[in-house]
């Protein structure tokens with residue numbers, strides 16, 4: 001089954017926040033994305049609320065509950081007490097824990113699972129108790145032992161950090177090598193019973209090869225390139241293009 005598309009609306013929020021005005025409207029664009037067949041919506045609130053504001057979360061939750069009850073809400077972020085409280089209030093179907101420092105411009109690495117094992121165990125336990133699926137952001141470095149730690153922590157999935165792949169997927173040497181390491185990491189995760197998501201710098205151009213190497217990829221969350229394409233093609237057509245790039249026949 002092709003990977004499901006979750007549309008990350010962070011970049012749309014960043015554009016909105018240039019002015020103290022309510023557009024572009026996250027709820028309206030989220031609705032168009034879901035009407036066009038996106039499987040879910042992703043947000044990555046950061047402590048300074050520079051794109052997603054905490055007040056956006058109930059609006060997205062209500063959109064899904066009221067109009068798209070089959071869709072999923074995925075919240076990504078670093079598990080501070082404030083973040084975990086946001087998750088508790090928003091009841092996302094999935095939470096993706098990301099090791100981001102508040103000063104980071106964007107996510108640029110996965111967890112060091114050996115170093116942060118006990119910290120993550122506590123956070124994963126709290127989220128699992130609330131009934132969320134939990135995914136942990138992971139480097140695609142082929143580290144099979146690290147993936148076993150994720151399983152032992154009680155998480156359900158890893159999300160492969162695809163940033164290094166995104167920019168050089170068409171380099172026949174470097175791109176191919178990075179893709180193979182991502183694939184090896186996914187294989188190791190599947191072997192211990194974890195699901196595999198992927199995200200960061202995915203595009204219509206680089207998704208097809210990823211989907212071929214990891215045919216059982218569960219979900220991709222995509223924001224930056226999808227928002228850029230939406231300026232050119234419109235949100236509905238862009239969602240359809242990304243769904244096709246994931247392998248859907250629509």
Ligand SMILES: CC(=O)[C@@H](O)[C@H](O)COP(=O)(O)O
Nearest residue numbers: 010044076098106107199200
């Ligand atoms: C975990 C991940 O790769 C995305 O959530 C990404 O961090 C989006 O956040 P920004 O929109 O702040 O780049």
Ligand SMILES: NCC(=O)COP(=O)(O)O
Nearest residue numbers: 008199200201221223224
């Ligand atoms: N988890 C990755 C994500 O949600 C979006 O990343 P990007 O497409 O904005 O790079």
